Amino acid sequence: MIHFSINKAFFLQALNATKRAISSKNAIPILSSFKIEVNKDAITLTGSNGQISIETIISSNNEDAGLLVSQTGAILLEANFFTNIVSSLPDIIFEFKEIEQQQVLLVSGKSEITLKGKDVSHYPRLQEMETSQPLVLKTELFKTLISETAFAASHQESRPILTGVHFTLTNNNELKAVATDSHRLSQRKMTLDKTSANFDVVIPSKSLREFSSVFSDAVETIEVFFSDSQMLFRSDTINFYTRLLEGNYPDTDRLLTNQSETTLVFSTGALRQAMERAFLVSNATQNGTVKLEITSQKVTAHVNSPEVGKVNEELDVLESSGSDLTISFNPTYLIESLKALKSETVEIHFISPVRPFTLLPADDKENFIQLITPVRTN
């Protein structure tokens, strides 16, 4: 029969962090609950949607938490409802007391709220992970890597493996992340400070985006552990589990090339804005494209959507070399690709109107490469 008291604001923050893993409409109804486990010196909150799971640990050593545990135990409480109730409590601290089996009394100021919970045995077991030999990553670097690659993964379930990002560690310190939806590709390489065991996994891009929300920039490093089917990102107070995608990721190395017939350098921001204008008009037509006309004199962008109108624009080019070329593509791909670039200038290499073109950030051409496949037009 659980009994503890805690700082309301601190507890609420932990509930909200854990709730990120909970989807309001889950096929497994019990997963709309928090699992709350109260031990002598810590509370563990668990939320899960079956794909990702988050455990948040509140230690009684943390002074901000103001946690005082009188009796231990575990219970399930409906996540949204419980969070709203805690948020509404009047006092700075509150008392959480199991008054009979699966009945909780919250006392705060003059308010007493009784809630019905569920037996903790109904909650599915998260797969146990062996947690020896972690890979240690800098949170900020890993977030950058996610923002540079995850957007390029497929949003369609027709080839499930492409909805993930392919992470490999080779030579014990060469990390590579690749994502492609078969129309565009983004690859980031990074050399780790510390060596670790090599791996080859495909992480769902959804889980990676969630990673960036779950771990704040205040968390300097995270430990990473793998099993065959899932992985665990661990900080002092958060365990973030995600399932891995099964199957073989296609060989993407053969797609990358150093070939270049035409090279242009743009200001990343100016090119992106021009493409956003192009997109507004191209988007009115199904599979609308923008046409780039590259000559030694100038580079122009053209969109023609007979229903709504046209765009004709001369683009400011910082550097230009190679042969003339006319190439058409979906401006969305170029917009998203430019958004992922931190570099102020971008170098684009074209081979032919029907071959993918390559984007490199001008300040780091070795480690970050993106490909976009053109659209054949007549």
Added chain:
Amino acid sequence: MIHFSINKAFFLQALNATKRAISSKNAIPILSSFKIEVNKDAITLTGSNGQISIETIISSNNEDAGLLVSQTGAILLEANFFTNIVSSLPDIIFEFKEIEQQQVLLVSGKSEITLKGKDVSHYPRLQEMETSQPLVLKTELFKTLISETAFAASHQESRPILTGVHFTLTNNNELKAVATDSHRLSQRKMTLDKTSANFDVVIPSKSLREFSSVFSDAVETIEVFFSDSQMLFRSDTINFYTRLLEGNYPDTDRLLTNQSETTLVFSTGALRQAMERAFLVSNATQNGTVKLEITSQKVTAHVNSPEVGKVNEELDVLESSGSDLTISFNPTYLIESLKALKSETVEIHFISPVRPFTLLPADDKENFIQLITPVRTN
């Protein structure tokens, strides 16, 4: 054939203000367009959803607008699309030029965008209003009046007249606004500085909420004009038209009473927070209510939702007089009523468990009164 140039940011602001009247899914497709009328010394932008219409006037006298008209004319352009295009333009100013019938060329920096428009004759005629003898209202006061009453109007179309707020002017300067959905009522009175012709109209509460968004607090006063079926709120740069509701508004005066068997005074904020806690639990049950038990010793609030839990809470009462009473009601009504109160303390008068109770702001008991009907429970 229209031709003008204008400051992009200023024009965009005017487009966004006008777009408030345009619903993206209107039964009349042409109403998804702006009507753009260019005269020698001003542009008038019109948006409408058939119920409300907004005209925004950009004068060439306004230096911020940077408006230079070379040729006049009128055209219809799809509102969302045109707004997005203008927003994407690269330069501070842009040129708007009708290049052939219903074809517009926008030129900004090196970008040229051609858009298809529609003939202005397709646009419905806004009813003309006679604009002599305005009623002049302080914008801020009128907004207060709206926020104190419009929320109490009905959201259901079963009795359309109750979806409006009943405004009357009597004795040429006594303004009264009443709204009720038959479960609760809110009435605000106000004495105007200047006299005006008496009126009796029912304004859709939706239009009133829109009023508060359309006229910024920078607009000190607005002029008000009536016809039989619509009214016009006018500032220097904006004409805001709304249809009036037809039919007789029920006599609400007979519902108001000075009778009181039990009187309580609460801190508005503390009572609201207690009711919000009560609502969280009552809301889990259909037609869930909160029960107030008033004795000379204390006032307590109780909710019992067998599915999810219970609330028991002692309320802090600032003053209390009269007989003991137990009364049940929907906490939502009390929450919304307290939100509408600017006063720090609220006086509540109860007559019996089955008669509506009355809320008065402690600092202005003469001019603002609200009623809430209790729920009979066993």
